[in-house]
Amino acid sequence: MPPALAQPLPLRDSLPPMPEPVPCPDEMSRCLLAVAHEGDRAAFGELFRHFAPRIAGFLVRGGMSPAEAEEVAQETMATVWHKADRFDPARAGASTWIFTIARNRRIDRARVQTRALCAAQLFDAVEQEPEASGEDLALGNERAARLRSAMASLSPEQETVLRLFYYSDKPQSEIARELDIPLGTVKSRVRLAMARLRAMLEDDQ
């Protein structure tokens, strides 16, 4: 648990405008580790600058109102700060880890009883393996790269439908209406996309 922010971030609570070089994934991992180990506020600022706008953009794409999307993005980043010590780069990349936090936050906001179980606890209970090793880090990176290739190899139509599955829980019938294609076509594009991903990951069982 990183040390609490005992005083406000330097002098102003807004981030100074910065040019947008694209941070490499390892840079974001480095920032997360710096937050975890040193309570590094500048690193947190970098994480916020990169991820908060994208979390909000992702959620808006799924139909959430911009105001709510921004709220969820803020809550997600606050959780990132508090849970940074649980980030394990051998298990997942920074964007994957933060995606799961945003996902869990969205689930939790929909709970009927707010005192009920957090999504994070359930997803955490799924993990069984001991701490990943350095070898796992290399394997994990390699697998992530293969996943990206696999996604890139999908046809635009397949990729579109797959993305829609992530953005919102619209039923396939509604997706079909929006794309103005038959329901059967939506189903087959999903099936083909998933088959292709499985084939490229070479673990079809």
Next chain:
Amino acid sequence: MITSHPSDEALLQMAAGWLAAGPRLVLSTHVSLCARCRTRLRDYETIGGDLLEDADPRILSPDAFAKTLALIDRPIGSEPSLMHGIEPGLPAPLNHYAGSPWRRLNASLSWRRITLPEDPAANVIMLKVAAGRAVPRHAHTGREFTQVISGGFSDAQGHYLPGDCIEADAEIAHQPKADPDGECVVLASVEGRLRLSSWLGRLVQPLIGL
């Protein structure tokens, strides 16, 4: 060895956060036991991460960062403690939940309802079927996920053992039968309504409340 798994579509829905609480609990139970599905779930979460990277960045309000700092200084809603546990020896995800006592339906069938405070509309039950006995013939209007906890059962589609997860779409009428060598305990979630097409089924349905 686990031979029956939830569909990739269901795992993707779980990774993306779009499974309802009932199916999410049953699938979490399966995934906690199944390395193959853990890997797939992680793969689908990785795709989510890539899509997040690719998302169009929104311009946030000028005080977004300040508000986030304020959130950090406020304690996040405390997580409920792991105090329930339905019974000892169940897969880890079930340790977070409470269930009703076992209720005997007849000589061959007992059931209990699992309470999901995060979604009272969820229908999650555990069923205990005596060796060699059948569950009433039933069909359902929604998707059903069944996770074998102990023992085994067969239906027209196959034979299932501990760890196996069976995903059944709507409209499949089936009559699962426990293996002859011991009782079978399963965890199941049902979306939509359960239609029971035997006289026993019609008796059972209001009792179970599914």
